[in-house]
Amino acid sequence: MKFAYFCFPHLGGTYSVFRHLHAGLGPAGIDVRWLGCGSGAHAALASPAFRAEGVRGTVAGRRDDDDKAGARAMIDAIEGGGYDGVFVNVCADRVQTNVVRYLSPDITRVMIVHNITPGTYAAARAIRDHVHATVGVSERIRADLTAHRGFHRDRTMMIPNGIEATGVACAVRRPRDAGLRLLYLGRVEDQAKGVFWLPRILREAPDAVTLTVAGDGPDLARLKQRCVDLGGRIRFTGAVAPDAVGALLAEHDALIMPSRFEGFPVTLVEAMTAGCVPVASLIRGVTDMAIRDGENGRLFPVGDTAAAAACLAELLRDPAALDRMSAQASLTARDQFGVALMAERYRDLLERLARTRPAVAAPLDLARWRFPPGLRPGLRTYLPTFVKNSVRTLRERHA
Numbered sequence: 410m411k412f413a414y415f416c417f418p419h420l421g422g423t424y425s426v427f428r429h430l431h432a433g434l435g436p437a438g439i440d441v442r443w444l445g446c447g448s449g450a451h452a453a454l455a456s457p458a459f460r461a462e463g464v465r466g467t468v469a470g471r472r473d474d475d476d477k478a479g480a481r482a483m484i485d486a487i488e489g490g491g492y493d494g495v496f497v498n499v500c501a502d503r504v505q506t507n508v509v510r511y512l513s514p515d516i517t518r519v520m521i522v523h524n525i526t527p528g529t530y531a532a533a534r535a536i537r538d539h540v541h542a543t544v545g546v547s548e549r550i551r552a553d554l555t556a557h558r559g560f561h562r563d564r565t566m567m568i569p570n571g572i573e574a575t576g577v578a579c580a581v582r583r584p585r586d587a588g589l590r591l592l593y594l595g596r597v598e599d600q601a602k603g604v605f606w607l608p609r610i611l612r613e614a615p616d617a618v619t620l621t622v623a624g625d626g627p628d629l630a631r632l633k634q635r636c637v638d639l640g641g642r643i644r645f646t647g648a649v650a651p652d653a654v655g656a657l658l659a660e661h662d663a664l665i666m667p668s669r670f671e672g673f674p675v676t677l678v679e680a681m682t683a684g685c686v687p688v689a690s691l692i693r694g695v696t697d698m699a700i701r702d703g704e705n706g707r708l709f710p711v712g713d714t715a716a717a718a719a720c721l722a723e724l725l726r727d728p729a730a731l732d733r734m735s736a737q738a739s740l741t742a743r744d745q746f747g748v749a750l751m752a753e754r755y756r757d758l759l760e761r762l763a764r765t766r767p768a769v770a771a772p773l774d775l776a777r778w779r780f781p782p783g784l785r786p787g788l789r790t791y792l793p794t795f796v797k798n799s800v801r802t803l804r805e806r807h808a
Contacts, residue, residue: 410439410759412517413487414496415505417445417468418459420651422570422675423498423523429571430496431465433752439759441496442466444486446479446504476504477778483508484775487516494759496521497540499533503784506532510539511775517541517762518769522550524672525695534558535783538770541762544568544755546673549694564767566758569698571751572678574743588617589725592661592685594649595676597626600794603667603690604628606714608636610667611643613718615725618642620665623649623657658683662731663724669711671695678746681705681738686731688720699746705737 412434414427424443431441443466445453451472453459470482483505487495494517497509501523509518518540522533530553533543537558543565545551551567554560591611599605605628611620619641622632625648636643649657658664664680666689677687678699687706689696700706707724709716724731 410493410763411491412439412441412494412496412519412759413444413490413492414441414466415445415483415498415508416443416501417450417466418443418453418456418462423501423521425675426498426521426570427465429573429748429751430755433571433748434756434759437752437756439756444469444483444495445502446470446483447474447502448472449502476780477775479504480508480511480778481775484511488513493517494519494762497536498523499536500524500529503532503780506536507778507780507784509536510770510773510781511778512539512772514769514772517759517766519544519758519762521546522554522672525549525553525670525692529672530554530558531783533560533783535781539772541766541769542566542758544758546570547671547695548698549692550672552694566754568751568754568758569746570673570675571748572675572682572742572746573748574682588619589615589663589721589731590661591618591620591688591721592623592657592664592680593620593666594623594654594657594664594680595666597622597624597629597632599628599632601668601670602626603669603712604632605635606667606712606717607632607665608639608643609714610665610717610721611636611639613715614721616642617725618721620644621646621657621661623647654679655683658685661685662735663688663721665717665721666690666696667712667714667717668692668696673698678742681742682746684735684739686724686734686738688717688724699741701737701741703734705734705741707734 416423416427418424427443434441446469450468454463454468469486470479496519497506499506499522520540520543522545543560545567546569548567551565555562555565597604620643623646658680663686666677668690671692680687687700690711691708700708702708707720709720
């Protein structure tokens with residue numbers, strides 16, 4: 410079998426999933442190749458950073474194609490390239506998401522839903538009837554889609570993204586000192602990641618707690634401004650190369666993740682694999698899939714900075730508990746979220762679809778290309794960010 414994975418090379422979770430599927434499904438005779446379109450895909454293929462990725466996929470169409478021409482190029486590449494099916498990552502690119510509504514009925518279509526936002530769910534609903542199976546990367550996503558978005562339970566499953574343990578667990582952990590070395594790792598952005606809560610958490614935690622912020626993003630400059638008074642208790646490293654993540658995790662005792670929403674936090678499980686104890690927002694059906702509070706990490710209500718600081722204080726006071734959670738976190742990550750297990754679940758799904766493929770809606774006429782509701786901006790797009798943030802925080806606290 411040959412499957413196209415809708416995406417192009419970049420530093421991010423959806424492309425990491427592609428790499429794992431490409432490597433994990435190959436031995437089972439399933440060739441997974443990335444397929445992208447548009448100016449971003451052309452720029453990635455031309456970048457020295459991703460030159461080697463060209464052997465794993467291709468870009469369809471021209472750099473300056475409009476949406477309809479890009480869709481036509483994608484369809485031609487799929488139907489003329491011997492592909493048996495496609496993986497579509499909802500909201501990663503709205504042209505590619507919409508393409509599945511125009512594909513030949515002979516092409517198997519698997520939708521992957523990566524986040525719990527209303528916008529992501531609306532986009533998933535827009536193409537629901539044109540895919541043969543839907544994968545939610547967390548239990549929360551699967552439950553939300555089947556309970557509230559009309560997704561059929563037999564065609565909607567949960568497959569967490571896998572973690573390659575070798576890449577993050579090879580470094581030797583640095584001996585612990587008298588303090589608690591805390592790490593934030595990932596995109597520095599407040600709307601989803603809650604990074605503006607970090608300085609408040611640090612101020613409310615004991616002085617022996619220090620924080621490293623590793624990553625880049627649109628809110629980095631503003632976060633630095635909010636942390637001026639913290640002096641040497643906080644440092645910023647900027648973006649971190651993937652091959653340096655293991656060593657960075659080994660230098661820290663705990664990972665802080667104050668997110669408002671997540672689909673499946675790969676960074677959290679990477680930290681657990683390396684024995685870096687997670688301290689994370691309680692996002693029902695997401696972070697509690699991996700963290701058992703008090704056993705292999707700590708959970709606190711979304712936005713409750715005092716509770717987060719109290720978790721850190723407890724870890725600082727009780728090094729034995731910290732060591733115990735570190736060991737349990739590593740075991741949980743390796744046993745439940747390995748790449749091999751993820752690939753096995755996808756292999757089983759694709760083999761089942763090859764045997765019995767459910768009916769889907771008839772393909773639409775590309776001559777009448779359009780974006781449906783869900784793939785067009787909705788009313789929520791125009792709400793002020795602080796309103797959306799407040800609603801998300803309240804929703805998660807009372808879920």
